[in-house]
Amino acid sequence: MGNNPLRDPRDRRLPQIAGPCSIVIFGITGDLARRKLIPAIYDLANRGLLPPGFALVGFARQDTRHEDFVEYAREAVKAGARTPWHETTWKQMAAGLRCVYGSFDEDESWEKLVSKLQEIDDERGTGGNHAFYLSIPPALFPLVVSKLKKHGLAQSSGAWRRVVIEKPFGHDLASAQELNALVAEVFPRESVFRIDHYLGKETVQNILAFRFANGMFEPLWNSNYVDHVQITMAEDIGIGSRAAYYDGIGAARDVIQNHLLQLMARIAMEEPVSFNANSLQIEKQKILANARPPARMDLHTAHAQYEEGWAGGVEVLGYKQELDIPAHSTTETFAAMRIDIATRRWAGVPFYLRTGKRLGRRVTEVAVVFQRAPHQPFGRNDTEELGQNALVMRIQPDEGVTLRFGAKVPGTAMEIRDVSMDFAYGGAFVESSPEAYERLILDVLLGDPPLFPQVEEVELAWKILDPVIDHWARSKGIDTYASGTWGPESADKMMARDGRTWRRP
Structure with missing residues (x-):
């Protein structure tokens, strides 16, 4: 079926393509990122649902060469992607791969992240639109959210910033309310995506x-x-x-x-x-x-x-x-x-x-x-x-x-x-x-919240x-x-x- 110019572009039956943006994954070397997140991003790119200038930024503790990080991502895609391997898709994705090395509690590491995102905006045309995915232990959520605020990453004039928080969201009602209050101080309600892959x-x-x-x-x-x-x-x-x-x-x-x-x-x-x-x-x-x-x-x-x-x-x-x-x-x-x-x-x-x-x-x-x-x-x-x-x-x-x-x-x-x-x-x-994370990551980049609690x-x-x-x-x-x-x-x-x-x- 060819494209129909009379169809409403808002029609949900048509796949929507994310606009210029990047995603930053904290915990990029963890099990979830390796098995699910990186392959899902490749699958989205393979289906033509990511912009050509899309960038994936990892935040990791151990410093390695850029070439080693690219190879790590390649192996993750090869092992976990659901769509066929296309060298053209991979080259496009690899061109947008970056990694920042450091510790969550060191301001110097966050300054490197700020610099890296500015570099990506200039080189990849992401326009200041960045999603921050917290693929980390729940105990680190408050620290990372606070650092995002301190270093001016939570908001940007004329661009969107979003945060993705994995479950469990708290360990009881009191801790959930405390975390909700902290997140609400940093990000507006519509920019918070509490992810439940189910x-x-x-x-x-x-x-x-x-x-x-x-x-x-x-x-x-x-x-x-x-x-x-x-x-x-x-x-x-x-x-x-x-x-x-x-x-x-x-x-x-x-x-x-x-x-x-x-x-x-x-x-x-x-x-x-x-x-x-x-x-x-x-x-x-x-x-x-x-x-x-x-x-x-x-x-x-x-x-x-x-x-x-x-x-x-x-x-x-x-x-x-x-x-x-x-x-x-x-x-x-x-x-x-x-x-x-x-x-x-x-x-x-x-x-x-x-x-x-x-x-x-x-x-x-x-x-x-x-x-x-x-x-x-x-x-x-x-x-x-x-x-x-x-x-x-x-x-x-x-x-x-x-x-x-x-x-x-x-x-x-x-x-x-x-x-x-x-x-x-x-x-x-x-x-x-589509795999669950594939759908949810795309919804985050589109700012579409129906599937998020x-x-x-x-x-x-x-x-x-x-x-x-x-x-x-x-x-x-x-x-x-x-x-x-x-x-x-x-x-x-x-x-x-x-x-x-x-x-x-």
């Missing part, structure tokens, strides 16, 4: 399309028909080399506070008047403001650590045997809880959230489980173990939607059995989905989670579960008290 996944965005573009589902999306909702993010791996980050954080802070509560908000929200950032945030905030943590923490929460066991046919260590984990650690690697939403639509419908490491397999899904039919005119022997209808949205790895329902078994008898009708992204669309959402999520974490801190000990299983017995008992069971994805 929100950039195509299947997460499809939740809203699925709900509001199809007339057959929305009439059932309420307490008259829905029995409960299960939201699961399971990983089959352990903590690996992340002990320094993970211990003291745990599964609830790492996953539930951001990923799972954001998924819950999208599943439960009312229809927005549009899909712009403000309209989406209003509806999500209503859900988070009316979400209630369990009234009985001892009955409707569970937390545990994985022990040694078998995963993928390999014998693996328990959490406390992992490198650099203290023997007395009570950090949870599994967390589950019941959340109730105090609105007319969802009154009496529990939302069960769970996440864990070293579970049966890697999967993220949302399962909307419907109530049983009020009357079934079948004989006792006609429906063996007939379950409830369920609509399952698979976020990863096998992206798609499954609808489970009862159907008649071929034959002369009226025998009913559960069957599944499946939609898979890979089989339905020729177009490949705002300050109110972050603080409301902590208000939900803080009472649960406080209860766990006061309780004695922590449960355990064998690696390769689906979590502790306490999580199964939590569901059994409500007369329900966890899905086996």
Whole structure:
């Protein structure tokens, strides 16, 4: 299809190209930058979505030659890019690569960064437009934000400056509010992008399309028909080399506070008047403001650590045997809880959230489980173990939607059995989905905020989670579960008290 000169350039169906700009990545030699950020920037360039003069500036501790930094970026692209290797694209990207070496607490290092950005503005035509990506440990956020302000990098006359902050945004409500206050002193609200890579996944965005573009589902999306909702993010791996980050954080802070509560908000929200950032945030905030943590923490929460066991046919260590984990650690690697939403639509419908490491397999899904039919005119022997209808949205790895329902078994008898009708992204669309960081980085450069949680959402999520974490801190000990299983017995008992069971994805 050729270009149509009559089409509105604001049409969101057309890919938007970022204007003159650069991105500065603090922590350029870290795991996230190497595996995700640098490859995503190459993919954007490969798709023609970055301007020719785009520049990528790294801030690193260890001084190396420029040629070595370029080779490091080349290897990262080769290992992680989703689009094909094109030498022309790489040469264009490499021409805009720069690196500043130093320490975050040394003003001399920041003066070098200021000088480097001025040089880039002159040589690459970036016009003073710079995004600062904080791919660093959360403890360093306040220092870096303060230094950006001190050295005049947070604002520029006639140009934009934006800051990208990775999760976790604080470790509780008080610390999140403190960090929000600091950031608000340095950057205007519209220039702050709190990044949650899950929100950039195509299947997460499809939740809203699925709900509001199809007339057959929305009439059932309420307490008259829905029995409960299960939201699961399971990983089959352990903590690996992340002990320094993970211990003291745990599964609830790492996953539930951001990923799972954001998924819950999208599943439960009312229809927005549009899909712009403000309209989406209003509806999500209503859900988070009316979400209630369990009234009985001892009955409707569970937390545990994985022990040694078998995963993928390999014998693996328990959490406390992992490198650099203290023997007395009570950090949870599994967390589950019941959340109730105090609105007319969802009154009496529990939302069960769970996440864990070293579970049966890697999967993220949302399962909307419907109530049983009020009357079934079948004989006792006609429906063996007939379950409830369920609509399952698979976020990863096998992206798609499954609808489970009862159907008649071929034959002369009226025998009913559960069957599944499946939609898979890979089989339905020729177009490949952009990687989450690819979409989110481009949105930052465009100044487009719909996929980024705002300050109110972050603080409301902590208000939900803080009472649960406080209860766990006061309780004695922590449960355990064998690696390769689906979590502790306490999580199964939590569901059994409500007369329900966890899905086996």
